[in-house]
Amino acid sequence: MRAAALLPGLFAAAAAAQSPIYPSASGGTGAMARSYIFHGATGLDHASQFVVPIFAGMPIGRQFFLDVTSNYAYTEVAGSNGVVEQLDGFTDTQLRGTLTLGRDVAVLSVSLNLPTGAATVEQDQLSVLGNTAQTFLPFYVSNYGTGFGATTGLAVAHPFGAWNLGAAGALRYVGGYQPIRGVSGNYQPGVEGRIRVGADRLLGERSRLTFGLTWTNFATDEFSGQLQTGDFRYKPGGRVIGELGLSHQVGRSTVQGYGWAYFRQDGLTTDDSTSLQTGAENLVHLGVLWLTPVGTKVVLDPGLDLRLWYPDRDYGGYLVALRLGARFRLAEMWTLAPALGWADGRTTTSAGEGPVQGWSATLMLRVGR
Numbered sequence: 414m415r416a417a418a419l420l421p422g423l424f425a426a427a428a429a430a431q432s433p434i435y436p437s438a439s440g441g442t443g444a445m446a447r448s449y450i451f452h453g454a455t456g457l458d459h460a461s462q463f464v465v466p467i468f469a470g471m472p473i474g475r476q477f478f479l480d481v482t483s484n485y486a487y488t489e490v491a492g493s494n495g496v497v498e499q500l501d502g503f504t505d506t507q508l509r510g511t512l513t514l515g516r517d518v519a520v521l522s523v524s525l526n527l528p529t530g531a532a533t534v535e536q537d538q539l540s541v542l543g544n545t546a547q548t549f550l551p552f553y554v555s556n557y558g559t560g561f562g563a564t565t566g567l568a569v570a571h572p573f574g575a576w577n578l579g580a581a582g583a584l585r586y587v588g589g590y591q592p593i594r595g596v597s598g599n600y601q602p603g604v605e606g607r608i609r610v611g612a613d614r615l616l617g618e619r620s621r622l623t624f625g626l627t628w629t630n631f632a633t634d635e636f637s638g639q640l641q642t643g644d645f646r647y648k649p650g651g652r653v654i655g656e657l658g659l660s661h662q663v664g665r666s667t668v669q670g671y672g673w674a675y676f677r678q679d680g681l682t683t684d685d686s687t688s689l690q691t692g693a694e695n696l697v698h699l700g701v702l703w704l705t706p707v708g709t710k711v712v713l714d715p716g717l718d719l720r721l722w723y724p725d726r727d728y729g730g731y732l733v734a735l736r737l738g739a740r741f742r743l744a745e746m747w748t749l750a751p752a753l754g755w756a757d758g759r760t761t762t763s764a765g766e767g768p769v770q771g772w773s774a775t776l777m778l779r780v781g782r
Contacts, residue, residue: 439781440469443750445553446774451493453767455760458491460544464553466777476513481506483529486554490541500541504530505558519569522583530558532590539593548675548696549722549730549760550769559602560588566607581609603632603649611656619662627654650678650692666705673698695723710742714752724761732758732769750777 448461463486470480487501509524534542534557545552566583589601611625631649658671674697679690700718707713716736722729738752754773759766 437782438469438471439779441777441779441781442467443775443777445777447552447754447771448773449550449756449769449771451760451767451769454765455762455767455769456493456764457544457762458493458495460488460490460550460552462486462488462545462552462554466553478511479509480511481508483507484554486557488541488545488552488554490544498537498541500531500534500538500557502531502557504554504556505532506530518571519567522564522566522568524564524566526559526562526564526587528558528561528590530556532558532560533592533594536593536596548694549720549724550732550771558590560590562587568609576612576614578612579610581607583607599637601635601637603634605629605631616659621660623656623658625654625656627656628652629654645684646682648681648683650680652677666703669702669704671700671702691725693725695726697721712740714738714740720758722760730758730760730766730769732756732760732771734771736773738775746780746782748779750779751775 443466445464445466446462448459450459451457465485466482467484468480468482470478472478483506484504485502486504487499489497489499491497506527506529507524508527509522512521513519514521542557546555562585564583564585566581568579568581570577570579572578583606585605585607587602589599591598592600607627607629609625609627611623613621613623616622629652631651634647634649636645636647653676654673656671656673658669660667660669662668675695677692677694680692682689682691698718698720700716702714702716705713715738718732718734718736720732720734722731734754734756736752736754738750741749741751743749752773752775754771756769756771756773758769760769
């Protein structure tokens with residue numbers, strides 16, 4: 414029930430603080446579809462999602478930028494027993510203001526989560542949220558709605574010799590809400606804090622190296638009412654993400670290699686009589702992207718990714734994904750970006766394990782620079 418990120422792009426804004434950001438108003442929409450087909454003893458037949466994103470942003474003055482994002486999403490999960498569960502509607506709306514401080518050396522961000530999505534769902538729809546919120550098989554939308562929330566963050570960057578160094582910190586608060594319709598009770602997420610540090614530098618005249626490290630910690634979540642009899646709390650485990658990237662120019666093309674590793678510690682579940690540590694997870698992701706211009710208005714961007722999953726310190730599966738995409742510059746301010754993807758791997762669920770195949774298709778239209 415937690416958002417996957419506190420301030421999307423916060424560190425990226427700091428790392429780019431030496432160049433002008435948000436030069437003009439921009440916006441866009443599109444369509445994104447993704448589906449996974451399961452086999453073996455997973456207990457699932459398929460999990461599919463269709464999303465229409467909506468985003469827009471505009472500068473206000475020379476140092477302030479305001480942007481808003483939301484989605485319409487339809488998600489369907491079918492079990493191997495033939496039972497199909499669905500969830501559809503708009504997600505929460507993210508409203509963010511970004512203020513550049515000084516001579517582009519610091520960025521202050523304030524983000525509001527407006528509860529326009531479905532925070533309260535039917536009990537039989539919980540498995541839909543559970544299957545799309547897990548970290549191994551990625552979905553475009555992992556959370557439809559929560560309570561009202563606010564996030565504040567500060568990012569700074571400064572060159573030191575050949576290196577550009579940056580750091581960012583953020584705090585997120587989400588108000589309590591009733592997660593299950595017809596079951597009285599309140600879920601109050603704990604405050605979330607995040608610190609990110611990173612650096613990048615040029616290697617020769619054609620390559621750039623980047624790396625980063627993110628640490629996230631949480632206060633205790635609290636459940637009340639009929640959601641849980643007696644006293645029940647959950648303290649999520651801390652999380653660390655390490656990132657590494659290397660880009661190299663080959664003629665007019667650019668090859669980007671990247672990787673990240675996600676480590677989550679055990680969380681602590683406490684009720685009236687027992688305490689139980691669960692939820693440890695490791696995830697490793699490696700990928701390569703090839704950006705190739707064709708003429709002056711088309712850029713091809715195929716990519717290949719590998720993901721390895723270790724839930725509760727045991728091997729849980731792998732996923733290999735191939736992506737074929739392109740960006741078409743239709744006019745000076747219009748860009749169309751179609752992409753197709755295919756994936757193959759193996760996964761583990763609470764019911765068992767088995768092969769999984771997937772496909773994805775996107776078509777995005779952006780106006781602005």
